[in-house]
Amino acid sequence: MERILKKFFELTANPYGSLAEWKEKNKKKVIGCYPMQLPEEIIHAAGMLPVIIWRSNEPVTMGHAHIAPFNCGLTRSFVDDAVKGKLSFLDGVVFYRMCLQAQSLPFIIERNACPSYMEYLYLPALYPGASIRDYLIEEFERLKKSLEEFGGQEITVQSLNRSISVYNRNRRLLAEVYALRREKPGLIKGREMQAIVNSSMLMPKEEHNRLLEELIPELKKRSPADQKVRVVIYGGLCQTVQPEVLDLIESLGMVIVDDDMYVGSRYFANEVEASEKPVESLANRYLKKLPPCPTKGDWETDWTDYVIEIVKRNKAQGVITMLVKFCPPHLCYYPDLKRKFAEHGIPEVLIELEHEVISLEQTRTRLQSFIEIIGGV
Amino acid sequence: MSLMVAGVDIGSLCTKTVILSAERKILSFNILRSGAVYRGAAESSLNEALKTLGFNIKDLKYVVSTGYGRARVPFADAEVTEITCHARGANYFFPEVRTVIDIGGQDSKVIRVNETGQAVRFVMNDKCAAGTGRFLEVMAGALGVDLEEMSEIALYAHEDIEVSSTCTVFAESEIISLLAGGYEKREIAAAIYKAIARRITGLTGQIGLVEKVAMTGGVAKSGGVVRALEKKLGVALLIPPEPQIVGACGAALIAREKALP
Ligand code: SF4
Numbered sequence: 260m261e262r263i264l265k266k267f268f269e270l271t272a273n274p275y276g277s278l279a280e281w282k283e284k285n286k287k288k289v290i291g292c293y294p295m296q297l298p299e300e301i302i303h304a305a306g307m308l309p310v311i312i313w314r315s316n317e318p319v320t321m322g323h324a325h326i327a328p329f330n331c332g333l334t335r336s337f338v339d340d341a342v343k344g345k346l347s348f349l350d351g352v353v354f355y356r357m358c359l360q361a362q363s364l365p366f367i368i369e370r371n372a373c374p375s376y377m378e379y380l381y382l383p384a385l386y387p388g389a390s391i392r393d394y395l396i397e398e399f400e401r402l403k404k405s406l407e408e409f410g411g412q413e414i415t416v417q418s419l420n421r422s423i424s425v426y427n428r429n430r431r432l433l434a435e436v437y438a439l440r441r442e443k444p445g446l447i448k449g450r451e452m453q454a455i456v457n458s459s460m461l462m463p464k465e466e467h468n469r470l471l472e473e474l475i476p477e478l479k480k481r482s483p484a485d486q487k488v489r490v491v492i493y494g495g496l497c498q499t500v501q502p503e504v505l506d507l508i509e510s511l512g513m514v515i516v517d518d519d520m521y522v523g524s525r526y527f528a529n530e531v532e533a534s535e536k537p538v539e540s541l542a543n544r545y546l547k548k549l550p551p552c553p554t555k556g557d558w559e560t561d562w563t564d565y566v567i568e569i570v571k572r573n574k575a576q577g578v579i580t581m582l583v584k585f586c587p588p589h590l591c592y593y594p595d596l597k598r599k600f601a602e603h604g605i606p607e608v609l610i611e612l613e614h615e616v617i618s619l620e621q622t623r624t625r626l627q628s629f630i631e632i633i634g635g636v
Numbered sequence: 637m638s639l640m641v642a643g644v645d646i647g648s649l650c651t652k653t654v655i656l657s658a659e660r661k662i663l664s665f666n667i668l669r670s671g672a673v674y675r676g677a678a679e680s681s682l683n684e685a686l687k688t689l690g691f692n693i694k695d696l697k698y699v700v701s702t703g704y705g706r707a708r709v710p711f712a713d714a715e716v717t718e719i720t721c722h723a724r725g726a727n728y729f730f731p732e733v734r735t736v737i738d739i740g741g742q743d744s745k746v747i748r749v750n751e752t753g754q755a756v757r758f759v760m761n762d763k764c765a766a767g768t769g770r771f772l773e774v775m776a777g778a779l780g781v782d783l784e785e786m787s788e789i790a791l792y793a794h795e796d797i798e799v800s801s802t803c804t805v806f807a808e809s810e811i812i813s814l815l816a817g818g819y820e821k822r823e824i825a826a827a828i829y830k831a832i833a834r835r836i837t838g839l840t841g842q843i844g845l846v847e848k849v850a851m852t853g854g855v856a857k858s859g860g861v862v863r864a865l866e867k868k869l870g871v872a873l874l875i876p877p878e879p880q881i882v883g884a885c886g887a888a889l890i891a892r893e894k895a896l897p
Contacts, residue, residue, distance in 0.1 A: 601757065620704060621743075621762040628719035632755055636716050636890055 260477035263470050264451055267458040271499070274313060274461045279348040281308070281462075288350040288410065291374075293357055294333070294460075294497040295521060295554060296382055298399055298541040300531065302353070303464065304414045304422040305406040311460035312337050312352075314498045315345070318615040325367045330360045331585045332614025333498040338364065341372035351376030351409065353402065357497075357554050358588050376409045378402055384556030385548065395542045403538060419537040429464045430527040432471040436478065437517070437524060441573060444514040445484035449492075449505030452515075457499055457522050487512050488634050491573060493519035493566050494581035496553070496589050501617050504610060508579065511626050512634070516573040519566050520581065525550050553588035562592055563599040570605055576633050577606040579626075584613045606633050640691065641698045641895050643887025644678050645718065646670060646705030649741030649769055650854065651677040652881045653685040655696075656888040658896055660728070664688045665881045670705070678709045698895035700887040714894060719747055719758050721886030726850045727753025728885055729876040734846040737836060737865070737873070738882070739855035741769040746840045753889075759842045764803065767835035769854050771804050772861070775828045778811045779821050786825045787860035793826035795819075800831065807831065829864035837868045850874040852882035 270277050282289050288307040292299060302309035314336040319328075322339025340346050351374045354365050365379055380398050383391050403414050436455060440447045447455075455474075459467045490513045492500075499522045508515060518524055529547050532540045551562040570578055578600055582589055593609075600607040608629040610622055639658040644651065651670045655663045666685035670677045678701065686692055693699075693711060701712035702721040709715070718738070726736040727749055736747040742765050748757040765771050776786045797819060799810050807828070814824050832855075849871050855861050856879035866873055876882055 606757075618762070621760075624704070624717050624719070624762070625760065628717040628755065628758060631717060631720045632757075636714075636720055 260474060260481075263474045263477075264454070266470070267451075267454040270461055271313075271454045271457045272316070274310070275345055275348070278308075278310060278461070282348055288376075289348055290376070291346070291349045291352040293354050293361060295357065295525075295552065296545060297353055297355060297380070298402070298545070300419065300422040300426050300541060301399065301403050301414065301538075302406060303425070304419040305403075305410045306412050307350070307406070307410060308463055309353075313457075313461070314614060315340055325371070326363075329585050331497070331583050332612070333583070334360050334364060336614055338367050338371070341368050346372040346374075349374050351378070353378045353380065355380040355382045357382075358586075360585070360587065376405075378405055382545065382555075385546065386556075392542060392546060395545060396539055399538045399541055416535065416537060420533055423531045423533060423537055423540065425464045425468065427530045427533075428468050429459055429471070430530050432468060432475065433459065433527040435475055436471065437527075439475070439478055440515075441517055443483040444489060444516045445487070446481055447478060449509060449515045450502035452518075453499055453502065453505065453520075453522055456526050460522070460526070484509075484514065487514045488577070488630055489514055489516045489573065489575045490577045490579055491515070491517050491519070491566065491570050491575045492523075492579045492581055493569075494583070494589055495520040495522060495612065496583055496586055497521055498583060498612075500581055500612055503617060503619060504581075504612070504622060507619065507623060507626060511623070511630050513577075513626075513630055516575055517569050519550060519569055525552075553592050561599075563596045566596070567599070567603055567605065577608070577629065579629075580607060580609045582609060582611050584611050639697050639895060640695060641888055641891035642682060642685070642696050642700075643721065643884040643889070643891055644682055644699065644701045644703075644709060644712065645721065645881075645884035645887060646678050646701065646703040646709065647718075647741050647883070648704055648743075650880065651681040651703075651705070652884040653678075653681040654881050654884040654888040655685050655689065656885070656892055658892065660889065660892060662885065662888075665878065665884065667878075667880055678705065679711070682711075698891040700891040700894070702883055702887040713891070716887060716890055718883050719745060719755050719760075721883045721890065722852050723747050723749040723755035723886065724753045724889050725882035725884075725886030726852055726876075727751075728889055729882070730848065730850050730874045733848050733850040733874060735840070735843075735849045737840065737849065737851045738853040739768055739832075739836065739851070739861070740853040744768055744836060744839060744853075744855075746836070746843055748843050748846065753886075757843050759839050761835070761839055766804050766807065767832045771807070771832070772828075772855060772858060774804055774808055775811060775825075778808050779815070779824060781821065781825075783858060786828075787858050789822040790825035790829055790860045790863075791822075793820075793822045795823045797823050797827045798830070799824070799827045825860065826864075829858075829860040830868070832861050833864035833868040836865055840869065845869060845871065847871055848874055850876070852876065852879050854880045856880075 299309040319335045319339040321342045326338045548560040551560040653666045668681040701709035706715040743762045745760045851873045
């Protein structure tokens with residue numbers, strides 16, 4: 260078990276080296292994907308390795324010549340990596356209309372990382388009506404076609420369905436790990452859980468599935484840490500949280516029972532149905548309203564209700580907002596979330612995630628005050 | 637000797653100590669500039685407070701530390717955050733208070749308190765020093781006056797001018813250019829207080845203003861800030877006789893609960 264977890268930690272701490280090595284060994288193409296909504300299965304079916312782009316653990320330096328310091332950590336770090344030449348192993352990048360900050364990136368990446376393949380999808384906001392679905396299917400078909408041309412390999416219904424089933428298996432296994440934690444909070448540390456999900460974004464799913472199949476029975480043998488104040492964390496759009504913040508939560512006497520984080524339960528939510536029209540099935544997954552995503556512009560679904568449901572289901576005593584600094588989609592919804600948590604009597608605390616500096620002392624004061632409010636002194 | 641407990645609040649600029657009796661009476665207190673060594677400051681401040689009573693650390697039944705240096709006080713029996721302590725301390729002085737505005741040396745907080753003195757919710761500005769005690773010191777320095785004088789001259793401001801409230805460094809250079817532009821110190825001083833009031837009002841808005849409202853922390857000693865804030869918020873602020881020791885007092889109250897449940 261420790262061996263597998265170590266592998267996950269190593270990969271997530273330094274994906275560059277591992278991916279370049281993997282590529283060299285397997286002679287396959289590596290395609291970077293914008294986080295959250297892309298149908299990775301299509302890239303997988305084209306015989307390539309889709310990886311979700313990540314935030315490096317270096318401060319942004321040269322990249323600031325190209326991107327404003329008030330962009331979120333992920334976008335700044337991605338640009339910085341491109342400018343520093345750290346992304347040369349990427350054969351391609353697939354972008355989509357995710358948020359305003361992410362929209363200017365393709366030009367910068369094209370100039371500085373010079374990938375051989377680039378595609379930009381216009382994934383729609385969730386307005387009601389059938390035309391959205393038709394349009395989305397067309398976009399996915401367009402991606403499929405361009406990947407076929409780039410890879411020189413046809414994506415058949417069978418191959419796409421095979422990829423879908425590999426991805427679904429991964430979703431199911433990750434959900435199983437989450438169920439274990441829910442059953443026995445403290446069994447899996449916050450930083451371990453994050454590395455488990457994050458590594459899935461950075462390695463072939465077949466291999467990740469194999470590792471999870473080995474890991475799960477081992478995890479079951481562990482005994483959980485003492486029962487403590489139960490909390491749910493949510494937010495963290497597009498990127499990981501500094502593991503030190505997760506450690507801090509636990510060291511102050513809280514246990515994370517569940518989450519609504521992108522590098523968390525959002526990544527594996529909703530399987531894709533197997534069907535004769537796999538592209539349509541992929542579109543159907545995108546059109547699901549839950550988990551609510553602030554980048555999908557769906558004003559009918561209430562994000563707070565969704566988080567409150569997770570809180571109640573897990574009998575959690577409080578919620579920790581993991582807000583990526585300068586992330587407009589999350590910021591736009593935050594006042595509403597905050598107000599509704601208060602209306603429901605759910606204690607909530609805000610932790611702002613910055614890329615370069617984590618002021619751990621201030622974060623400690625916030626979190627410690629929070630636990631004093633919930634659990635007393 | 638009857639039971640005695642202490643609360644020590646190690647803030648970014650000053651360290652404060654309160655010695656409390658079993659009957660919750662403040663027996664003595666001390667305020668000291670923190671300096672670079674938190675441990676030394678905590679010990680010195682505590683010793684000073686005890687000296688006036690003729691006792692020493694051994695005579696204390698329980699010590700609670702709070703403030704940014706709280707984790708580094710080896711003789712403390714427990715550490716509690718300043719949020720919880722300011723709430724408890726404000727409730728001690730004014731049981732009817734539901735909102736506490738605490739402006740310290742380098743950060744500011746607004747805390748919602750319940751009738752038992754427990755913090756229920758809070759917002760903090762812990763990212764920058766704008767609008768804090770340090771901000772005031774820098775601005776007074778730029779004007780070439782001391783803090784009391786600054787508060788005094790602002791009373792005589794005739795003209796309404798604005799300085800930005802977002803950054804200590806920018807505000808300082810703004811002040812220098814206002815001085816160069818021929819503005820009087822009194823107008824600038826008033827503008828500085830307004831800037832702080834604007835900032836704190838923004839913070840207060842995030843959790844809502846429920847009366848009665850107390851102000852704690854060293855900045856509550858600045859008449860200029862208090863006047864500007866009362867005007868902007870439209871409420872009267874309750875201010876304890878020594879606002880700087882409210883956190884330490886809260887810590888001492890918690891120490892007393894722990895020692896005598
Ligand atoms: S959605 Fe938020 S976190 Fe994601 S790229 Fe946009 S600003 Fe950054």
